[in-house]
Amino acid sequence: MSVPSYVALIAFLAMVVFYAIENRSRHSALGFSIAATVVAISEFFLDRWPFAIAALGFAGVALRRWCSARTRGSRT
Numbered sequence: 372m373s374v375p376s377y378v379a380l381i382a383f384l385a386m387v388v389f390y391a392i393e394n395r396s397r398h399s400a401l402g403f404s405i406a407a408t409v410v411a412i413s414e415f416f417l418d419r420w421p422f423a424i425a426a427l428g429f430a431g432v433a434l435r436r437w438c439s440a441r442t443r444g445s446r447t
Contacts, residue, residue, distance in 0.1 A: 382413065404434040
């Protein structure tokens with residue numbers, strides 16, 4: 372396995388962990404988004420662009436959820 376493969380594997384495992392603890396902290400959505408972005412970048416380096424685009428989609432959705440949770444939290 373190459374270095375980008377290991378990076379993608381570790382970042383994917385981080386995505387799974389952040390998804391599992393999503394209900395415990397609003398910051399887990401930000402962690403999920405960062406991990407998904409790392410997966411996307413490494414998938415582009417591995418020339419697996421369909422997976423990279425999917426990971427960028429997950430990152431965008433998670434970032435939006437984090438932003439909405441952050442604004443909801445500051446109003447209370």
